[in-house]
Amino acid sequence: MALLEVKNLGISFGGLRAVNEFNISVEKGQLYGLIGPNGAGKTTVFNLLTGVYQPDEGAILLDGVNLTGKKTIEICKAGVARTFQNIRLFGDMPVLDNVKVGLHNHYPYSTLEGILRLPRYHKVEKEMNEKAMELLKVFGLEDYADYQAENLPYGQQRKLEIARAMATDPKLLLLDEPAAGMNPNETKELMDTIRFVRDHFDMTILLIEHDMKLVSGICERLTVLNFGEVLAQGDTQDVLNNPEVITAYLGS
Amino acid sequence: MSFAAHLINGISLGSVYALIALGYTMVYGIAKMLNFAHGDVIMIGGYVVFVTVSGMGMNPLASIIISMAVCTILGVTIERVAYRPLRGASPLAVLITAIGVSYLLQNIALLVFGSDTKAFTNVVTLPNLELFDGQLVIKSVTIVTVIVNIIIMVGLTLFVRKTKIGRAMTAVSEDQGAAQLMGINVNGTIAVTFAIGSSLAAIAGVLLCSAYPALTPYTGSMPGIKAFVAAVFGGIGSIPGAFIGGILLGVIENLSKAYISSQLSDAIVFSILIIVLLVKPTGLLGRKIQEKV
Numbered sequence: 001m002a003l004l005e006v007k008n009l010g011i012s013f014g015g016l017r018a019v020n021e022f023n024i025s026v027e028k029g030q031l032y033g034l035i036g037p038n039g040a041g042k043t044t045v046f047n048l049l050t051g052v053y054q055p056d057e058g059a060i061l062l063d064g065v066n067l068t069g070k071k072t073i074e075i076c077k078a079g080v081a082r083t084f085q086n087i088r089l090f091g092d093m094p095v096l097d098n099v100k101v102g103l104h105n106h107y108p109y110s111t112l113e114g115i116l117r118l119p120r121y122h123k124v125e126k127e128m129n130e131k132a133m134e135l136l137k138v139f140g141l142e143d144y145a146d147y148q149a150e151n152l153p154y155g156q157q158r159k160l161e162i163a164r165a166m167a168t169d170p171k172l173l174l175l176d177e178p179a180a181g182m183n184p185n186e187t188k189e190l191m192d193t194i195r196f197v198r199d200h201f202d203m204t205i206l207l208i209e210h211d212m213k214l215v216s217g218i219c220e221r222l223t224v225l226n227f228g229e230v231l232a233q234g235d236t237q238d239v240l241n242n243p244e245v246i247t248a249y250l251g252s
Numbered sequence: 253m254s255f256a257a258h259l260i261n262g263i264s265l266g267s268v269y270a271l272i273a274l275g276y277t278m279v280y281g282i283a284k285m286l287n288f289a290h291g292d293v294i295m296i297g298g299y300v301v302f303v304t305v306s307g308m309g310m311n312p313l314a315s316i317i318i319s320m321a322v323c324t325i326l327g328v329t330i331e332r333v334a335y336r337p338l339r340g341a342s343p344l345a346v347l348i349t350a351i352g353v354s355y356l357l358q359n360i361a362l363l364v365f366g367s368d369t370k371a372f373t374n375v376v377t378l379p380n381l382e383l384f385d386g387q388l389v390i391k392s393v394t395i396v397t398v399i400v401n402i403i404i405m406v407g408l409t410l411f412v413r414k415t416k417i418g419r420a421m422t423a424v425s426e427d428q429g430a431a432q433l434m435g436i437n438v439n440g441t442i443a444v445t446f447a448i449g450s451s452l453a454a455i456a457g458v459l460l461c462s463a464y465p466a467l468t469p470y471t472g473s474m475p476g477i478k479a480f481v482a483a484v485f486g487g488i489g490s491i492p493g494a495f496i497g498g499i500l501l502g503v504i505e506n507l508s509k510a511y512i513s514s515q516l517s518d519a520i521v522f523s524i525l526i527i528v529l530l531v532k533p534t535g536l537l538g539r540k541i542q543e544k545v
Contacts, residue, residue: 090423092422092426104436111444114415150304
């Protein structure tokens, strides 16, 4: 059974049908691409998958668990993490603390223990620090741990956003246009990072991207959205050679 | 010597403003709303101590703890009932609701305790500090208030920077949506913020009434507004800014009372707010506001 199973997902905003009868099935460990022209509804799909929007109809199953209608926090706890098209780090916080925010639900102690600094507070904070540093090392960000997140170079901010998402210990990682605004060198490095995340964490990744070099370089399967509907679905090369897809992108 | 006395009186007043401003700034910093009812929570805190100490003869320390508990519950309830339904509404709607809550608390107090001024018993029973053979007296309540201020300021800063819940608060203040997607309970985090802000209000209430021992349902109103000015002056959202703003405001108010005019002192205080907003809209220690381009 697939890790992520989405059936007939649909949502309207007023009279606009933003997503209609959207189906997708992502196997565990797969690197899956969601592409389509601007305004096709790709980010809306991510917002539906993470509970930012509630679907009008359809079902979302993660590892057999029904996530339809669940709140954002519950979906995060169920194992879906994401990054954003426009980077949304906690810019005023140190890099390390950004990752620790991602660890929030995995290292419990009560507010009172935090105020009174009881022994468990020190123990848990120490564990969190170690875990966060470990994650930063994996992404080669350990030297930046004390930097304010907004002062990181652009490419590193993208990496930190992925590290922060990984800190929530997800089963499924959603990347929303990770290569947006990157130069070819940064994009190449990013492709290595994404592949590495998949292999190192045995992660299932669904990504939105416009950069065709990245898409054809790392995605194994693709779904193409156009005007909120699935236009094509299948192995990357088959989809990219599909005449309908070419027409949707370039016009006829 | 009289200048020094005025200065110390100013610090005494300012340290109370600072304590109230800490509560304002904390709630504003995290929830991005001005809780205009904060001053009235202080007044309720004062009444709780008045009733338990003067009415029931309770130990002052125990009564302060009860007052903190009452104010915490009150603050969380206000947030739950009045502010949470407006999450996502325009800031103006929230602001007007806060003013409404403020009047509600004042009128409840008026109904329950009456409009007459209650003589508050100073709970700080330590001896005053006398310098230069008694020429300069520093009241013990002033010293206690300044020390409490510093403890709370350091404690709050450590709490916000070094604990999980504090980091969640910062995350919520920066980007509620992203925080939620990291698994942070935004409503819960804001409730904790109100709980802490309101328990500080209880402490502020006790120290305010100990320094200026006349308690009426409007006791919290003017200091609340001035503390708001202090918070804006120091840079709203900034914890050390609230402290510095509070002290400066108290000193300015007292010095203008002493050397310019006691009638004009409030006018001078509020003029400062206008000047600060014109010259440095983010306050002394306020963060720069960045435009995303």
